[in-house]
Amino acid sequence: MESIKIRTYIGDDGILKIQLPPEIANQELDVVIVFQPVIKESLQSSTKTPQEHLLKNNAAINFRNSVVRRYHAGLM
Template sequence: MESIKIRQHIGDDGILHLDLPVGLIGREIEVMVIYQPVRLLTSSDRHLVDLYGICADDPIIIDDRGISEVLDDDLVGAFD
C-alpha cells in the first residue's frame, strides 16, 4: 500500500479533480480518499510560521527547580 498526500484546490463546480501518477499500468487498484478543508493562514499566522523552530538549538527546559536567577539579568540594551 502506498500513500500520497497532496493539496488541491476545489473549483466553483465543487468537484475535486485528481491526477495522481502512481507508476502502474494496466492494473486494478483500490483508492481511498480522505479530505480535510485547509484553514487559510492570516498574516499573523504567517509570522508564527516564520518563527517556528527558532529555539531548536536552545530549548526551553522546565523542571521542578523553578525559574533560574540568571533570567533576572538586566536587559538594558538587549532589544536595540
C-alpha cells in the first residue's frame, strides 16, 4: 500500500480532483480517503511547545492508521 499526502481546496461543487502518477495508470485500485479540515493557526498557536506540536501530529497519524486498519479488516 502506498500513500500520498496532499493539501487541496474543495470548491462549492464539492468535487475532489486527484491526479495520480502515470505508473498507476491502467490498474484497479482500492482507494481510501481520509480527510481533515485545515484549521488556520492563530497567533496563540505560535506559543506551542515542540512537544505540543508533536502530540498533535501523532494524534493525526494515529487516527489515519486506525482508519486504514479498519479498512483492511473489512470494518469499513
